Amino acid sequence: MKGAGGWDALGVSDVDRGVYLQALRQPGAGPAGWAEALGLPSEVIQQAVHRLRGQGLLRTTSRAGSGLEAVEPQVAARAAIRQRLADVDRFAATVGALAEELTPEYERGRLRERPGSILEVVEGAEAAAARVGELIAGTEREACGIDVPPYISGRGQVIGAQRQLLRRKARFRALYATEALEAPQKLAEIMSSVADGEEARVLAQAPVKLLIIDGRTALLPLTVSEDERQYQSVIVNGSALVDALQTLFEALWRQAAPLRGRGQIPDLSLLREEGLLAADQELIELLGAGMTDEAIARHYGVSVRTLRRRVREIQDRLGSVGRFQAGVRAAQRGWL
Template sequence: MVQDGRILAPLDVTAFDETAYRELLAGPESTVQELALRLGCGPDRLVRALDRLRARGLVSRLSGRPRRYAAAEPDVALDALIRDQEQDLARLRRAATEMAVLFRRERAGHAGAVEMVTGRDEVARRFMRLQHGVRRDMRMLDRPPYALDTTNPVEPTALQRGVRWRAVYAPESLALPSALDEIHALEALGEQARVAAGIPVKLAIADADAALVSVQLEQAGTEAVLVHPSALLDAFIQFFEFTWERAAPLGGSPESPLAKDDRRLLALLLAGLKDDAIARQLGMSTRTMRRRMKHLLDLLGADNRFQAGVQATRRGWL
């Protein structure tokens, strides 16, 4: 996952800490003074960064004097951190379920804060009204199933008005035919798009004024809740921001030397899509897709998807 040029941002590793970790990965065991010289930073700042990296299991401090530091093996250290994140997401999904239970239990006594919307046409109408009314910031969690097969007609107009539009897509969304083409077209207009696994609800938040939240995913677009300014709306805003921070950007840099399809292939690999789904998005056979993936890994000098992400980020291809 990449955020502001960082691949470890979803694991709550700061930009400077990641730079220090990468330097240790690429070089020999180092003292604080040696590493500070290579990074061009003060030793005090570096010691604090190394302490944080040690606490996360990414760096080891070796015995002896002067003290030397070495990077932990990425496959082992990062796998442990990823498992911790997965546990956090599982707790978050449970919290979302608990919030839904609380809402249903208390909605009779809080009719001013929430409003039940039923029927596919009514849900679609409220969604359109929500988008038309947004002034500054639209936040979306997107996942199938969908009530309509058509693309969103309101978003391009809102983007032209200068609305900041952020969308986090479930990997299942990207597995649908032509989904990636549509998202890239919206990115060209200004949408900021990311992908994250485990999105439990469909969610649209207009500014800090209202949110439309799906109630039943199995029956696409037939039942939703409109949440007005309240503690519940604040909770959904925090839930979106939590998901956004841990999601992976979809697009590759236009300045990348990679061909357009290879940039898309790299983005889909890092998003965690399965080979068959990636092949469908790129309009090629799975066998051809795997051959291109191997070529891409060879080009980056990577043995796996994680290493491909690290190398692509270092080279500014993401």
Template structure:
């Protein structure tokens, strides 16, 4: 129940038991919960760091629980601030990447940049690079559906890499849940040793091979576009930082589709942010990888929950409730 706020399961159990029996010491807490006293003391240390317990007023070096109204409210506020900072970092990374890709549109082949003018050239080069991968392959897949032919080809190469011991990390859109072949492929990857996570939106198609080659699209299009391969250590490191930021905020494949503390799904939360940036329903659908019909269904749910008659009113009320942060409006 409270693990979404950063508590471990043991710490949550100890805290709730302390609320039930405020006079219980570590020995009684351990007996009541059926765990070791050492585990209770570790949990108390964790609760103390989170400011959910404080030293007993009796001066006996024990602890007393902070009331949920005070302690959990403060913890929630800290988590919200952390999420706001993380979202701002991700957005800054997206802006930097968009600027980088834009600047690369007119570049020509150089010592650190290789321009691949067609989709066929890009696919052939990616196949060559990934086949030579020995350490790690990091991938963004910003589309909901992938062709069966592409999935079959990808699975064969992925099996070779996994057998070789390459660490594979892939971030898919949350919306692949609606495309069975892509979902099955992502599940196959996870079951065979790859790490797979889901995000509501993904900034750009990206592959980073062994942290020395990075490939991004030549144009902001899903098909018919070539690619740019970069080997400059600074550029690759920047793209790796973007991948890491998105990876940390993404949800592991197979995890429960839990709503956040405001009762919002990841897609609903992201749609609010896209609204704040002025995105149309069509643009929001492309970013989320869902149909226009799905966007309108999500919009209807949000407007009803916010009791809003317009997008502007919905945005204002989302800010009032803390569903949006000021950084989401920039």
């Protein structure tokens, strides 16, 4: 802590700094010795000692005759940093809660004065992908998405933003239409995201492609065109419409089948006599999600014939006569 700037950052006055430095130089002198060395009244020194103890720079001890000693500078610095970070966290929480409280007032006022301001039309697929990435990057608590083909360019930017969000430990929930899982490499991409912390579920059909950020902002397509330059989407800011879209998402989420994944593409050639392999568990989940045999086989890189043989082996192991019964029995045994 060189120079006045470091002391100022700690909120330590010139007098307190002098007392702390004297305590470092004369550990056993105590307040009386420090007062004499600094040429200050005993009362001033006692007040400084009280402040320095509160700041974690002095502490009581049985080792020194005075009962006081200076805290080691490195230890004191780490404690000061932790305290300052805790203060920042409390400040951020307080200000964030205030902003959360005032945001509805702002949105209602804006809606009354400028109804059109809650909507932003985005022209073109490239611009839409960029805005999706920006919205995900700005997520504070949770992003919710419904993933439905067809797909537009710029997916790499979106995936990168999603991974950054998951690293920040924000929540990301994604609903996938069954047809989405049949797109080339899509299932591998989803499994990778699940391994990173995404919560994924699958629906036989999903009504619309959708992204909702923190329950306040939604993005959805206005038009679908083979010409990506003609692609249009709309961003809706805080309003009853966003609330309705969030309600729709939650209803679909409750209906959807979980897709937990194992973080890697399993090897169907691995066999055991008892229980289920991770590959078997994932395979049953994919079948339960409504994926076709052809799509699952393509995902695993095996033939449809090999896949169906593996499904029959699982059914035999579970003593089931059909795929549905196999799924039920696997769940009953706690294998899924």
